Amino acid sequence: MVSGRENAGLPVDEALPSLKDALRDGCGAVLVAPPGAGKTTRVPLALLEETWAVGKRILMLEPRRLAARSAARYMAASLGEPVGQTVGYRVRMDTRVGSKTRIEVITEGVLTRMLQEDPELSGVAAVLFDEFHERSLHADLGLALCLQAQELLRDDLRLVVMSATLEAEPVAALMGEAPVVVSAGRAYPVETRYLPKRPEGRLEDRTAAAVVTALRENQGDILVFLPGAGEIRRTEERLSAQLAGGAAGPVRVLPLHGTLPQEAQDLALAPAQPGTRKVVLATSIAETSLTVDGVRVVVDAGLSRVPRFSPRTGMTRLDTVPVSVASADQRRGRAGRQGPGVCYRLWPEQDQGQLPARTTPEILEADLAPLCLDLAAWGAAPEELRWLDAPPAAALAQARALLQRLGALGADGTVTPHGRAMAGLGLHPRLAHMALKARELGLQGLGCELAALLGERDVLRAAEGAAPNADLRLRVEALRNAGGEAHSLGLRADPAALARVRAEASWWARELGGAQADTGRRPAASPAAGSSEGSPVADSPAGSAAAGSPTLATAPLPALSSSGADLAYCGLLLAFAYPDRIGQQRSRGRYLLSNGRGAVMAADQHLAGIPYLVAAELDDQGADSRIYLAAPVELAHLETYLHEGLEEEEAVEWEDAAQAVRAKKRLRLGSLILKEKQLQNPPAPLVTRALLAAVAKDGLEALPWTKASRQLLQRLRFMQLADPSWPDVAEETLLAALPDWLGPYAEGMRSKQDLTRVNLGEALTGLLDWSRRQELDRHAPTHLQVPSGSRIPVDYSDPGQPFIAVRLQELFGLTETPRIGGGRVPVVIHLLSPAQRPVQVTRDLAGFWRETYFDVKKDLKGRYPKHYWPDNPLEAIPTNRVRPKPQG
Structure with a gap:
């Protein structure tokens, strides 16, 4: 190749022979060259006349548009040519290539679009990945796709990864043990x-x-x-x-x-x-x-x-x-x-x-919705590709869920016609979906303006220290009339930013307007040599409703009477892009989003009082994210145009305020309840289920226990402790089985007050058959008769140690401790004074009479001298009086 002007040698020149040898013998190489070595501008030109590259193009990826244009101009100048002849570039909104172009410097997203259009990269000899150490998401995806294309379709496609600070060995291994070529640098101290x-x-x-x-x-x-x-x-x-x-x-x-x-x-x-x-x-x-x-x-x-x-x-x-x-x-x-x-x-x-040590690769921290959509359009699952760092599973799941919600993926994860149309636009999937829906509604211009605004930093600036107004409509007005109402609100428009957004909005409008409806593609353009305007395949627009995208059930909006009338639909279009960020007002400035998160804006913002809005930008900090950009949306618009995301449900549930079950019919959008009305005759089983769910939440203590029913529950626990074959009546077990034992008795009831009519003892007894009921009465009696003739209740509150509390005098003559549970369990005896105060606790009554009674008698006789305190309690007459009745 003849150069238009001589260039001084650069350090990378010494490594070029080794790089050429590597690419003659194989189809991949890793070039490590320090900053200033000249790899960006020397390598593409050096490879251009290699045998395998003759008559074909070389693509070189740059992470940024500025670097892509600069590199192309420098190489073109070194050949003595204007950019767009032998060397050209393709970046978004700016393409300079011609029929003679052999080297195309492109940004990484453009490569993805080119691969979607032509997986074989026909006519391309090599793809060079410059500055790969930056590890952008598009670079990782582009390399993964190129590796698969090389493996399945183009075994002659050369791939070169170039970097200044890259650890070369992992990349070389990923590329099938590609040779590593190292260039010395020429850095000054x-x-x-x-x-x-x-x-x-x-x-x-x-x-x-x-x-x-x-x-x-x-x-x-x-x-x-x-x-x-x-x-x-x-x-x-x-x-x-x-x-x-x-x-x-x-x-x-x-x-x-x-x-x-x-x-x-x-x-x-x-x-x-x-x-x-x-x-x-x-x-x-x-x-x-x-x-x-x-x-x-x-x-x-x-x-x-x-x-x-x-x-x-x-x-x-x-x-x-x-x-x-x-x-x-x-x-x-x-x-x-x-x-x-x-x-x-x-x-x-x-x-x-x-x-x-190094910047974290973007693929590990980025929103993976664009990557997922590109992979679906490519027709490969992430695990089918070779990655330097595999995309995280959680972010992939989040991305797939969003794409399915936007209609880009089917239930099986394959791309839909609408998703293919979205992928062809080159916008983030959210904005691509919004732009396509805007076109269906006749709001293409507004949709493109919003897409451009949301891709740019804020075009309005507030005074130093002041919070900017969050209303996105002000940005659209500023875009259309160089400031508009923004000036009166203390906001200053950035002229340069406005110019960029206008140009980008016009670009998207042309792309949408030129899209074909049948396939989502259009023929690749062949601009004249050296033309300054081109149409890169990578930026081809995508299809429309006719291509199979989810169509709206309503007709396009009527013609708008003035240029500002469409501002009323800003929120609707944002809702297409951010269906998970539709906000419903909870109080002034506080919103519940459809994804269940909270969001907040300053109460003095004029948007803070509207019932519904869509948040396009939030800070994702704290319990409630702060809203930076939003637009109001009409409830009627949500009902009409987002019908696919709406759910009608009949909810029968417990209402704490009323302490009763309430039945309602609701129109729901995610976590938002848009409409609600009472249901008069809900299905009885659902009412019972909701009532029992409230009981389960509050615990068994919320039920109307009587003394008898509580004792029955404790007796059953005593029996189950002694014999595990008995029904388990632990609290967690009973709560889990509420429909079985309590449900039949709660039918027709709606409130906690209604539950007071339930006989819990009868409900618990229903857990036992006839023989177990008889056994319960024999082995866990409610009362024990003592020698005085009194029937003393047995307390089973501690199933391991049931006890009776009885005055000592009523046990005179009783030689052994009473037993229950078929004679296996001795009853703990709380011995009481004549005033019903505890004086002794024992499980060994015989031992008490033998060893302790006389000390207790001495104390009690002093305090209760009129009472009967015999010297021999085993032969004394039991009594529940001060003294026993005279015999005979």
Whole structure:
């Protein structure tokens, strides 16, 4: 290949012969090359003229759109060509490829769409995975799909995994023991400076101060790493104020993050103007692949923003976390790409050892709904593919449940026509479902606006320290009229963000409008060579209701009379995307979501008083998640358009407030009860079941026990303890068997008051046959007759030690302890004074008369001198009086 201009050698050039040999002999390789080695721009060009690549294309995946465009432009420039000829790129909303394009730099999601359209990747010689160490979800999925395509369809497809900090051996093993090629780096020395102690104060203030220090102490441009666009904006404001005096000389502060317009990104990457220094405030987008010309100093805030998905709640939140050691080293290396440099780390050196070694792979923490849908469309289960880290089972189950709810998967887990249409759009499944439903309703424009808004950071900003208004409709208005009502509510629109959202909404509108209804696909376009606008197969839209998607039972909405009239349907469209986040008001600002979770917003928000809303963004913190973005939804809309998620039920259940069973007919949406009315004549068995469930919840003590019925229960427990063949009447057993022994006596009853009419003794006796009833009376008598003639009740409250309480004088003449249980169990005797006070407890009455009686007699005779206290209790006359009646 003839280059349009000569390039100085790069370190990776020495490794290229080994890489070429590996790919001639096999179909896979792992290339490990440090930052600045040149792998991103050298490898694709070096492989282009290999025999196995002649006449075919090479695809190179980049994790980010900015890096993809930058790499393509650099390679095209090295050939002396404009981008779109030999080298082109495909990213969402921006495609520059032509009929002569041999190298396509694409973002990872685009590869997935291309594989869905053409599993063989016809005409593709190799797929290169650049910066694989970032372990994005799309990269892991793309490699897994390519490995299966290579195994089943294309044994000649070359796969190359490239990284700067990757542990190569596990990847090589995954690729069938592919050879590992290592390139030496050419990094200039970088001095690392740490803070003397843990930082305090706001991140933006600390970072601005560090930048001012770096400008004063060093030459060259500065690259600053911050976690997100908000921190970049606030740091830019503080720096601009501090540098306004010109003490540091001419300095230009430039932001660099993925949501900036392309022109602003290019400006940050370009060399500074002569005599001027630049400070580039960047997110982790600048860690790899990009070279920011002129940088000699890095200031690293040490933080990164990552998405964290919770299978428990089904929500994803962005967490700000410390960077890994590998990422910190990548950032530090940016200062040594073009000469010796300095790295300021805004944390003390002793904290370095506490950083995680590597960033957790996204597949282990992300929302797996997109992956599940892509796999279903591909036609493979996760366990059929080879993964570096297998997707977690809990997140997969959550994803499948959501996709089935959205109609993307059938009950057997296979993709439906509607699901295939969703997969073809390239949106998150929630938003793809919403967009397709919006088209069915004639709300395509609004659906695309919402999809674009929800994929972008908030386009409205509140004053410093103030909570932004959560109403999503304000964002739509701002999108349509450059601010709209937002200004009057103290909100400021971000013009750049609005421009991005408008462009994206227009893109989705074109995609939906051009979708074919029969297959969910359209023919791949063949743009002219060098064209600046193309239609990548990967971004092809998906089908419509006619393609087999779950259709709405109602006709499209009538034509809207004004451009703002469709705002009334924002909540409805959100409900399609987030059926699990439909909220029903519990009190002002507090909502119950259809997934059973609680949600809250400030009571002074104007949405806080509406009966129903749909929460598009929540923080997933605490018992009640805070609502950041939402829109109101009409109950009538939910009933009409979400009928597939509605359930009608007849509930017969216990009501604590009334202490009775109530029967109701309900219309339910998940955990929400939308409508409810009383049922007059519910089925009697259901009423009895609900009443018994309340008894089971409250325990046996809630039943109307009498003295006799309680004693019967205790007698039965005594018998079961002595003989396990008797019915088990322990509390847990009786509660579990309530329908069997209590149910027949509770028929026709509805309340606890009604249960007072139940004869519990009769219900318990029903557990025994006739012979056992006779045996119960013989072996567990209710009373024992003592020598005085009195019938003394037996207390079975402790089944192991039944007892009687009797005055001592009534036992005169009784030589042995009474026994029950067929003579096996001696009764414990509580001996009482004439005043019915305990004086002795014994199970050995004979021993008491022999050893203890005379001491007790002496004491009692002193206290009760008129009573009868014989010297020989075994021959004395028993009495229940003060003295026995005279004999004869």
